Each structure stands twice: as C-alpha cells, then as structure tokens.
Amino acid sequence: MRNPVTIGVAGAGSIGAYLGGRLAAAGHRVVLLGRQRLADAVADQGLRLTALDGFDQTVGADALEITTDPAALAGCDLVLVTTKSHDTEPMARSLAPHLNNGTTVVSFQNGVRNPAVLRERLPGMHVLAGMVPYNVIWTDAAHFHQGTSGSLVVETGEPLDHVARAVGEAFKQAELPMVLDEDIDAVQWGKLVVNLNNATNALSGLPLQEQLADRDYRRATAAAQREALALITAAGFAVKRSGKMLPTLMPKILVAPDWLFRRVAAGMVKVDPQARSSMWEDLTRGRKTEIDYLNGEIVRLAESIGRQAPVNAAVCRLIHAAEQAQASPQIGSQALLEQLGVRA
Ligand SMILES: NC(=O)C1=CN([C@@H]2O[C@H](COP(=O)(O)OP(=O)(O)OC[C@H]3O[C@@H](n4cnc5c(N)ncnc54)[C@H](OP(=O)(O)O)[C@@H]3O)[C@@H](O)[C@H]2O)C=CC1
Ligand SMILES: CC(C)(CO)C(=O)C(=O)O
Incomplete structure (x- = not known):
C-alpha cells in the first residue's frame, strides 16, 4: 500500500465520518461516500471531530472529498465499509465495478456476517474483518463525537498479514489505537x-x-x-x-x-x-x-x-x-x- 494512503469510506455516518475524518486530519487522502446532507453540512462548517480524551479538531472541507457517487472510490488503496449491516450487500454491489483488484477492504461493522457478504460480492479484493469497540455519536450536522474508549481491531494472519499491517500503519499515523488479531x-x-x-x-x-x-x-x-x-x-x-x-x-x-x-x-x-x-x-x-x-x-x-x-x-x-x-x-x-x- 502507498503512503500516504488513499482511503475510501463506504457509508459515511457516525463511524465512517469519524474514522475517515481522523485519517484525513493525519494527512491521508480520504473520500467519504455518504449522503448529500453530510456533504452540505461539511461544506458549510467543516467536519468537527471530538473525543472523550479531549481531541477536538475541525477538518476543512478542502481536506477531504465527500461524494454520493461510488465511482469516486475508484483508485483507493483502502476502503472502510461502515454502513449498517442491512446496507452491506447493496453497498458492495455498487462498489464492485469501481474498485481495483487487490484493494484492501475492511468491514468496521457490528454483527458477524458482514465480512462474508463483502468477500462474496467483492471477489479479488483483500477483505478483512474489523471491530470498533467505541461509541461515536453524530451530535450535529457535521460533528462526530467518540464517547467511549478502546482500540480498533483488525483481522490478521497469512496470507494477508502484510495487508493488515499496512492498515495498522495508516491508523497509527492518525493516532487511532488499533490491534491486529488472528482470531477475529x-x-x-x-x-x-x-x-x-x-x-x-x-x-x-x-x-x-x-x-x-x-x-x-x-x-x-x-x-x-x-x-x-x-x-x-x-x-x-x-x-x-x-x-x-x-x-x-x-x-x-x-x-x-x-x-x-x-x-x-x-x-x-x-x-x-x-x-x-x-x-x-x-x-x-x-x-x-x-x-x-x-x-x-x-x-x-x-x-x-x-x-x-x-x-x-x-x-x-x-x-x-x-x-x-x-x-x-x-x-x-x-x-x-x-x-x-x-x-x-
Ligand atoms: N455508531 C457507533 O457508535 C458504533 C457503530 N458500530 C457499527 O458500525 C457500523 C456503522 O454504524 P454507524 O456509523 O452508527 O451507522 P450510520 O447509520 O451512522 O452510518 C452509515 C451511513 O451510511 C449511509 N449509507 C448507507 N448506504 C449508502 C450508500 N449506498 N451511499 C451513501 N451512503 C450510504 C447511511 O445513510 P442513510 O442512513 O441515509 O441510509 C448512513 O449515513 C454498524 O455496523 C454499527 O453497528 C460499531 C461500533 C460503534
Ligand atoms: C460501542 C457500542 C458498544 C456502544 O454501545 C456499539 O458498538 C454501538 O453503539 O453499536
């Protein structure tokens, strides 16, 4: 994976806008695929990210791209899937024509079914399961707040160990704690x-x-x-x-x-x-x-x-x-x- 990495977020709501915003604040190129209301609010006020540890940063609209068009994720090195579980399959279908073979795709979703849905719908991609332990709340039109503590978890193990490590590096730059786990x-x-x-x-x-x-x-x-x-x-x-x-x-x-x-x-x-x-x-x-x-x-x-x-x-x-x-x-x-x- 290149560094800085180009990161797509598929489903920019509470988790997606927060993680994507923090990665953009760390200098990665970030494309948020979400709804127009988010794009409008961020164009107006910037994307404000706060956390219980005192983190408080507003990312300007020029520091990231917000789109409603899945084609904008073409060329991303890493795609974080952050829709609700019932939207995973339609999201994967809409991404499939645009992502390059070998793109890393991480499911940062709850439940136990999403990685399998992504693997089936996105053959040729490196799909990893992930887990977000903390709560993020969409408090205002363009303000996302992390209200509980914890470290992200991403699946590792051969043959995708190097892919998981590259994901870990991208998050390290954003000071978002992450651990890799072989028993996801x-x-x-x-x-x-x-x-x-x-x-x-x-x-x-x-x-x-x-x-x-x-x-x-x-x-x-x-x-x-x-x-x-x-x-x-x-x-x-x-x-x-x-x-x-x-x-x-x-x-x-x-x-x-x-x-x-x-x-x-x-x-x-x-x-x-x-x-x-x-x-x-x-x-x-x-x-x-x-x-x-x-x-x-x-x-x-x-x-x-x-x-x-x-x-x-x-x-x-x-x-x-x-x-x-x-x-x-x-x-x-x-x-x-x-x-x-x-x-x-
Ligand atoms: N929020 C939290 O604190 C935590 C959430 N999680 C998990 O993370 C995952 C994401 O949750 P959360 O961030 O809360 O969810 P949100 O509903 O806040 O975010 C998902 C966003 O994706 C949008 N979306 C869905 N489909 C598309 C599409 N095709 N194109 C563009 N935008 C789309 C949704 O829009 P719309 O609503 O208009 O459809 C919504 O804004 C879930 O599995 C959840 O369980 C895990 C830990 C904590
Ligand atoms: C972090 C936690 C457990 C908060 O309830 C969550 O996963 C959620 O809200 O979906």
Whole structure:
C-alpha cells in the first residue's frame, strides 16, 4: 500500500465520518461516500471531530472529498465499509465495478456476517474483518463525537498479514489505537455479546452512563447475554475478549450491586455522558435498526441447533415495535424485565 494512503469510506455516518475524518486530519487522502446532507453540512462548517480524551479538531472541507457517487472510490488503496449491516450487500454491489483488484477492504461493522457478504460480492479484493469497540455519536450536522474508549481491531494472519499491517500503519499515523488479531471470529462474537446492550439502551432512551447506572436495565442485558453465551458455545463458536472488555464475564459484572459494578466497569471502559448506542441513534432518527444482526443472530443460532432464545426473541419484538413507532419507547427498567420474562 502507498503512503500516504488513499482511503475510501463506504457509508459515511457516525463511524465512517469519524474514522475517515481522523485519517484525513493525519494527512491521508480520504473520500467519504455518504449522503448529500453530510456533504452540505461539511461544506458549510467543516467536519468537527471530538473525543472523550479531549481531541477536538475541525477538518476543512478542502481536506477531504465527500461524494454520493461510488465511482469516486475508484483508485483507493483502502476502503472502510461502515454502513449498517442491512446496507452491506447493496453497498458492495455498487462498489464492485469501481474498485481495483487487490484493494484492501475492511468491514468496521457490528454483527458477524458482514465480512462474508463483502468477500462474496467483492471477489479479488483483500477483505478483512474489523471491530470498533467505541461509541461515536453524530451530535450535529457535521460533528462526530467518540464517547467511549478502546482500540480498533483488525483481522490478521497469512496470507494477508502484510495487508493488515499496512492498515495498522495508516491508523497509527492518525493516532487511532488499533490491534491486529488472528482470531477475529471470536472477537466478533465477543463484540456481539457486548452489543446485546444496544437494544436495552435504545429501549431505555437514556445515555449509556445513565442506563448502565440502573441495575434492572443491566439485569435485562445480562439475561440476553447469558442466553447468547450458552448458545454460542453450544454451536461451537469461541468468544474472545478485546481490550479490557470481557464478554464472558459481562453478565456477572452487570448484575453486581451498583457500587461494585461502578468500580469494575471503570477499570474496563471509559464512558462519557454523551455516549449512546448506535441502535438508539437509529430509533430516534426513524431508521431501521440492526436488531436482526445482533439479538436476531442469537435467535437464528438457537434455531440452527434446535434450541430457543426466548429473551433475545422478546428483545427483537420490542425493537421491531419501536421501529414501527419510529421512537424509543423509553421503557422503565422493571417494565423491561417483565416484558422479557426475567425475574428482578
Ligand atoms: N455508531 C457507533 O457508535 C458504533 C457503530 N458500530 C457499527 O458500525 C457500523 C456503522 O454504524 P454507524 O456509523 O452508527 O451507522 P450510520 O447509520 O451512522 O452510518 C452509515 C451511513 O451510511 C449511509 N449509507 C448507507 N448506504 C449508502 C450508500 N449506498 N451511499 C451513501 N451512503 C450510504 C447511511 O445513510 P442513510 O442512513 O441515509 O441510509 C448512513 O449515513 C454498524 O455496523 C454499527 O453497528 C460499531 C461500533 C460503534
Ligand atoms: C460501542 C457500542 C458498544 C456502544 O454501545 C456499539 O458498538 C454501538 O453503539 O453499536
């Protein structure tokens, strides 16, 4: 890969505009493929990127390209796919005619299905799975804020080890911490377990900090996670920690009394008052959520081995109802436990 690298971002929303903006600020040539409203806002105000560690930089509209045309990603060395999971396949179809063979494509998406979809639709590209551990919220028309801590993860291993290292170099220049991992499937299953809190957060309508301060909301997430972990193991998949997040211990940590939870969680992840889940963002903006790729994945996994996942199935029903209403139901924590059939 050349240096500086030309980087395309396919789906410039919270994650894509944040990562792309940080890479542009570090001097890489960046093309953001997104919606016209983002292009207009950035043309007007520049792209403001902030983070809980105090990072605050505005990237001028002349420092990067924002387009709605997938052909503009032709010639990119590296393409980051940052759409929601239901948009991965159409995005890949629209990119396929334009990318050169051998382009590196990294999926920075939640769920466990996206890299396989990209490999199928983009034969000849070097597709790597990635994982974003932190929350980014689209706070204003052209302002993106990283509200929790952690390091990005990208798949490595032969024959693509050199490709993964080149991706690592590009991110190093932008001072975005990244680790390479040879067991990305286990990292992705682990992140899916963490993401089972997305629905609780979206249903509560609260910022993550407030939602996690309520033990009954934590019990709801823990119940979904216990069910998921048992099924993932029964289906023969591994779950791996990434950074200090311990998916296998999360249900135990979540149900701990408030004082103990606060102490343990503070050592694992920093969460600022603005942080919310991406699913909350979807519900409040009236968009389709990724529920079918998160809790819904657990329901499908259960079916595939002749079992059931009643808690995750109930969560899916609640989120689908909220999608219809195009709003968070702001359900109280005890009411949520009741609806999930979980005893407080
Ligand atoms: N947000 C977060 O904090 C985190 C998100 N993730 C994961 O990262 C992935 C991306 O999430 P997030 O950034 O929140 O998603 P967003 O919805 O904020 O961003 C995706 C953007 O891509 C746009 N888009 C979709 N298709 C096209 C297209 N064909 N052409 C141009 N633009 C398109 C969408 O527009 P429109 O909405 O108009 O369709 C949207 O603006 C998800 O898998 C998510 O789970 C992981 C960790 C944290
Ligand atoms: C970082 C985290 C876990 C925040 O909830 C997330 O992945 C999301 O919002 O989708």
